[in-house]
Amino acid sequence: MAEIVTVEDPEDPRLHDYTDLTDVELRRRREPAEGLFIAEGEKVIRRAGEAGYAMRSMLLSAKWVEPMRDVIDALTVPVYVVDPELAERVTGYHVHRGALASMRRKPLPAAADLLRGARRVVVMEAVNDHTNIGAIFRSAAALGMDAVLLSPDCADPLYRRSVKVSMGAVFSVPYARLERWPGSLAAVTEAGFDLLALTPDAGARSLDEAAPHRRDRVALMLGAEGDGLSRRALAAADEPVRIPMSHGVDSLNVGAAAAVAFYAVTAGRPRD
Numbered sequence: 001m002a003e004i005v006t007v008e009d010p011e012d013p014r015l016h017d018y019t020d021l022t023d024v025e026l027r028r029r030r031e032p033a034e035g036l037f038i039a040e041g042e043k044v045i046r047r048a049g050e051a052g053y054a055m056r057s058m059l060l061s062a063k064w065v066e067p068m069r070d071v072i073d074a075l076t077v078p079v080y081v082v083d084p085e086l087a088e089r090v091t092g093y094h095v096h097r098g099a100l101a102s103m104r105r106k107p108l109p110a111a112a113d114l115l116r117g118a119r120r121v122v123v124m125e126a127v128n129d130h131t132n133i134g135a136i137f138r139s140a141a142a143l144g145m146d147a148v149l150l151s152p153d154c155a156d157p158l159y160r161r162s163v164k165v166s167m168g169a170v171f172s173v174p175y176a177r178l179e180r181w182p183g184s185l186a187a188v189t190e191a192g193f194d195l196l197a198l199t200p201d202a203g204a205r206s207l208d209e210a211a212p213h214r215r216d217r218v219a220l221m222l223g224a225e226g227d228g229l230s231r232r233a234l235a236a237a238d239e240p241v242r243i244p245m246s247h248g249v250d251s252l253n254v255g256a257a258a259a260v261a262f263y264a265v266t267a268g269r270p271r272d
Contacts, residue, residue: 002058002075004065007082010089015080017102018059021160022092024130028156035105037158039168041097042067047168048103056102061087064098105158111149111176111184115191118146120265123188123195123221125181125233127254128155132225134165135255141169143262148175149188149219185221185236193219197229197237198261200251204240207264212241218265225254 007015017036020026031037036056039048042064049055049071058079060068065081072079087095115121122145127133133155140148148157154177155162157170178184189195194215197204212218221237223229228251234240243252243260252260 002072002077002079004072004079004081007080008086010086014057014078015059015082015090017056018090018100020092024159027159031159032105032156036102037105037156037163038160039101039103040095040099040160040164042099044163044168045099045101046071047171048101048163051168051171053103053106053171056104058102059087059090059095059100061095061098068099109174109176111178112187112191114147114149114174114176115188115193119217120145120262121188121193121217121219122148122258122262123151123185123219124148124154124223125151125221125229126153126224126227127222128153129225130155130159130161131165132253132255133157133159134162134170136222136258137162137166137173137175138169139255139259139262141166141173143259144266145173145220145262148173150175150177151181152177152179153181182230182232182236185233188219189238191217193217195219195221195236195238197221197234197240198223198257199229199234199240199242200245201240201242204242206244207241207261208244210239210241212265213267220261220265222254222258222261 039045055075055077057077060079060081061084062081122140137157157175163170196212196218198220243257
């Protein structure tokens with residue numbers, strides 16, 4: 001059974017995993033290096049556990065001890081109970097959900113292993129906004145995409161904001177990082193995927209015309225907010241595709257565009 005410890009000192013070294021959660025650059029460096037990520041809120045903590053992530057510790061306000069009792073009773077790691085003011089001093093923000101857990105990362109699979117068993121794949125280039133990463137993973141999970149491949153400079157799907165926005169969907173869609181960009185895209189096409197590049201370019205075929213849902217294996221490539229896909233990424237694709245726009249709107253937020261495009265890829269195709 002977990003040890004429940006009341007902590008009253010914000011400098012207590014046992015709270016190290018939870019310090020300065022709002023310092024994005026610090027957490028980007030620390031969390032992968034230390035093999036951890038932070039799950040925030042009861043639902044996300046439970047989903048992380050259900051997905052097989054092991055817990056290092058938990059940080060709770062007192063009122064969350066009983067709602068999380070079943071989780072606590074199954075743990076062998078410490079549970080730190082703090083008052084809300086101390087939690088804010090440690091983390092750097094008001095933890096209104098009252099529950100945080102430090103989880104152990106798992107080794108990422110190789111891209112080749114994900115491609116071997118997938119038919120509908122998301123490829124992201126330089127998507128470095130954590131909110132967009134979380135939104136894309138949530139749509140990928142909801143709409144039946146099988147896997148996600150990330151360029152080396154994409155944001156971390158396990159960063160706290162990404163996990164929170166995805167509502168834990170980052171745990172249910174397997175992902176890998178491509179080592180070389182855009183060189184590693186060759187492995188996608190060699191694995192039998194049609195690599196479609198989503199772009200607002202009016203010269204591209206519409207998704208309806210491209211009919212990705214009728215293709216056997218499809219990889220849909222998305223670029224960062226604003227800049228979109230690079231020229232090198234577009235050149236590596238089999239075909240550019242677009243979402244038709246109306247009323248003078250030139251493009252959608254990448255998270256919204258992803259949801260529309262994922263539906264076009266999976267609609268009408270029976271799910272395994």
